[in-house]
Amino acid sequence: MGVEVSVSGLTKSFGSQNIWRDVSLTLPTGEVSALLGPSGTGKSVFLKTLIGLLHPEQGSVIVDGTDITQCSAKELYEIRKLFGVLFQDGALFGSMSLFDNIAFPLREHTKKKEDEVRDIVMEKIDLVGLTGAEDKLPGEISGGMRKRAGLARALVLDPQIILCDEPDSGLDPVRTAYISQLLIDINAQIDATVLVVTHNINIARTIPDNIGMLFRKELVMFGPREVLLTSEQPVVKQFLSGDRFGPIGMSEEKDSAVAAQEEAMAAAGISGGGTKDDFTEIIPQVQPNPGMPERKAIARHRQRVLELLPTLPPDAQEAVRRGMAEEDEIRAENRARDHSGLVPDDAPTAPLRVVGGRTQSV
Numbered sequence: 060m061g062v063e064v065s066v067s068g069l070t071k072s073f074g075s076q077n078i079w080r081d082v083s084l085t086l087p088t089g090e091v092s093a094l095l096g097p098s099g100t101g102k103s104v105f106l107k108t109l110i111g112l113l114h115p116e117q118g119s120v121i122v123d124g125t126d127i128t129q130c131s132a133k134e135l136y137e138i139r140k141l142f143g144v145l146f147q148d149g150a151l152f153g154s155m156s157l158f159d160n161i162a163f164p165l166r167e168h169t170k171k172k173e174d175e176v177r178d179i180v181m182e183k184i185d186l187v188g189l190t191g192a193e194d195k196l197p198g199e200i201s202g203g204m205r206k207r208a209g210l211a212r213a214l215v216l217d218p219q220i221i222l223c224d225e226p227d228s229g230l231d232p233v234r235t236a237y238i239s240q241l242l243i244d245i246n247a248q249i250d251a252t253v254l255v256v257t258h259n260i261n262i263a264r265t266i267p268d269n270i271g272m273l274f275r276k277e278l279v280m281f282g283p284r285e286v287l288l289t290s291e292q293p294v295v296k297q298f299l300s301g302d303r304f305g306p307i308g309m310s311e312e313k314d315s316a317v318a319a320q321e322e323a324m325a326a327a328g329i330s331g332g333g334t335k336d337d338f339t340e341i342i343p344q345v346q347p348n349p350g351m352p353e354r355k356a357i358a359r360h361r362q363r364v365l366e367l368l369p370t371l372p373p374d375a376q377e378a379v380r381r382g383m384a385e386e387d388e389i390r391a392e393n394r395a396r397d398h399s400g401l402v403p404d405d406a407p408t409a410p411l412r413v414v415g416g417r418t419q420s421v
């Protein structure tokens with residue numbers, strides 16, 4: 060089972076440049092969380108701080124009971140083994156085959172014999188759908204395959220916490236759907252705590268249990284996904300719709316003259332180019348593929364959200380209630396299908412997505 064990661068009062072600067080301050084949040088055990096935010100707001104810096112690659116000036120990061128900002132190098136080395144990290148570009152060694160790249164953490168951190176290493180590596184290669192490509196070099200495969208290889212490498216030490224920095228960057232929408240599905244399937248199988256950093260609105264709408272957003276050096280919010288998706292905060296609405304008009308500018312903050320100009324343009328009926336999608340209509344979360352176990356985190360998440368419910372804004376409360384009812388229906392349908400014999404045990408695991416309350420294969 061995954062472990063909880065609890066961040067409190069975290070502040071990070073590089074020299075005189077403050078990146079974010081006083082960030083507090085808890086990644087609940089085994090749940091999937093997403094961190095959104097405009098480019099340059101320090102999402103990658105946040106991930107690196109969670110694994111102790113970067114050191115904050117203030118605050119704590121408690122992983123499995125240990126504050127990694129204060130612990131010894133030896134303790135940090137041990138704690139790091141709990142993490143599997145998928146960096147933005149896959150971070151593979153260019154001169155090593157995929158097999159050797161994926162085997163690297165096992166050879167580095169364990170004393171496993173080579174035949175054991177081979178078994179584990181081949182199992183993970185199979186899991187991410189790369190069987191047959193193990194002897195290829197990273198430069199010989201597509202960006203999507205490199206991502207999946209990076210994910211396989213992140214999984215070899217059976218991590219309890221998985222951090223993914225923009226798993227969708229450089230991928231087309233179909234490959235993005237596959238990698239999202241893979242994350243949900245892995246979560247269902249190993250119940251690891253997951254944090255995904257992304258700009259991708261579809262991922263944000265369908266994958267995480269919880270969503271947070273960094274903006275103007277602060278964590279604007281973090282909580283059950285319905286809170287952000289129904290939020291009326293201008294920065295959240297603008298980010299979700301991808302509109303030019305709003306508080307987010309090309310450089311992080313707009314000056315007031317530009318903001319006034321945009322208001323005038325919007326008043327004159329000129330579009331800021333954003334989607335007119337209604338994000339308050341919550342799309343049910345992607346479910347594990349047929350034949351996968353149900354996600355254990357769902358029950359824990361529900362329990363937590365039900366306890367929080369009275370403190371949430373009314374729109375979020377309504378969305379939570381609707382979402383729970385709809386997801387119960389989908390899960391019941393999936394269970395009936397899994398038990399109907401319609402899906403043989405050796406069926407290829409085509410990603411099953413849940414869109415607008417309907418399941419559909421892609």
Ligand SMILES: Nc1ncnc2c1ncn2[C@@H]1O[C@H](COP(=O)(O)OP(=O)(O)OP(=O)(O)O)[C@@H](O)[C@H]1O
Binds near residue numbers: 073098100104
């Ligand atoms: N090691 C470093 N030394 C100095 N500055 C850094 C370092 N790492 C990151 N930064 C700065 O921190 C800021 C945040 O960078 P970061 O990559 O975390 O943003 P991000 O939100 O992940 O952006 P994107 O969405 O574009 O990937 C940037 O201004 C970057 O230049």
